Amino acid sequence: MFPVTIIHREAQKRGLAFLVIGGHAVNAYCAPRSTLDVDLLVRKADAPLWRELLAAEGFKPLNEGENFLQFSPPYGIAFRLDLMLVNDAAFAALREAARSVRCLGVDALVPTALNLIALKVHAIRHGPDNRKSKDWLDIENLVRAAGLDPRGHALVDVFHRQGTPELYSECLKRCAHERPT
Amino acid sequence: MSDQPDALKEPAATYGLDLPVAPAWFSDPPPGSVDDGIRLSLAALEQAKGRSEIFRERDRQRCLAEFKI
Numbered sequence: 626m627f628p629v630t631i632i633h634r635e636a637q638k639r640g641l642a643f644l645v646i647g648g649h650a651v652n653a654y655c656a657p658r659s660t661l662d663v664d665l666l667v668r669k670a671d672a673p674l675w676r677e678l679l680a681a682e683g684f685k686p687l688n689e690g691e692n693f694l695q696f697s698p699p700y701g702i703a704f705r706l707d708l709m710l711v712n713d714a715a716f717a718a719l720r721e722a723a724r725s726v727r728c729l730g731v732d733a734l735v736p737t738a739l740n741l742i743a744l745k746v747h748a749i750r751h752g753p754d755n756r757k758s759k760d761w762l763d764i765e766n767l768v769r770a771a772g773l774d775p776r777g778h779a780l781v782d783v784f785h786r787q788g789t790p791e792l793y794s795e796c797l798k799r800c801a802h803e804r805p806t
Numbered sequence: 807m808s809d810q811p812d813a814l815k816e817p818a819a820t821y822g823l824d825l826p827v828a829p830a831w832f833s834d835p836p837p838g839s840v841d842d843g844i845r846l847s848l849a850a851l852e853q854a855k856g857r858s859e860i861f862r863e864r865d866r867q868r869c870l871a872e873f874k875i
Contacts, residue, residue: 661847703851710872711872711873718875729844750871752870753867753868755867
């Protein structure tokens with residue numbers, strides 16, 4: 626098994642909080658899809674402490690940027706470990722609404738379906754084109770699984786904050802048939 | 807595109823890097839859980855050929871912009 630239990634235990638010892646995001650979080654709401662990563666959302670301010678923790682546990686750094694750190698595990702499943710770095714305000718907002726889910730052997734916090742959609746909309750807006758179809762499928766699935774109204778205020782607000790009017794129109798094309806209006 | 811929801815929902819290549827997903831995965835999704843997702847992921851990893859190229863491709867798909875509330 627991927628050593629999330631060790632990450633969880635050591636993070637608790639050091640007072641480091643994280644949320645599970647990405648495919649494993651989507652699977653907490655939807656019919657499962659496969660993923661080759663373990664994606665955690667952490668505070669950017671904690672990045673040095675996460676580097677230290679993971680190095681101490683044998684994780685090898687692979688890539689890093691201003692807003693992410695990527696590691697390979699020392700043993701177990703060959704998933705990559707991706708840490709998405711966000712500022713304190715974003716982390717607090719997502720954590721406050723998060724739910725606890727048994728995931729990868731630990732009781733982990735997972736963002737709400739709406740906040741996972743917000744992360745996906747952000748990635749569609751700012752990420753490369755070659756990931757968009759997958760992110761849209763996750764959005765469609767999350768909208769349906771969470772019973773969200775594509776024309777409802779909550780989803781409109783997410784696209785207003787993280788997306789564009791064009792992306793919201795695309796969302797309606799993809800999701801509006803899920804619920805009668 | 808809105809008048810072709812089925813085609814739009816199940817583009818064949820979308821999960822090309824995340825096999826296997828059943829053909830009717832979206833229109834007829836199986837009941838699932840995080841654990842089922844992990845099992846599916848392990849199966850995908852097991853079947854993945856050219857794993858290093860798959861990971862390189864995934865790295866190229868990364869969104870580098872900062873997420874803000």
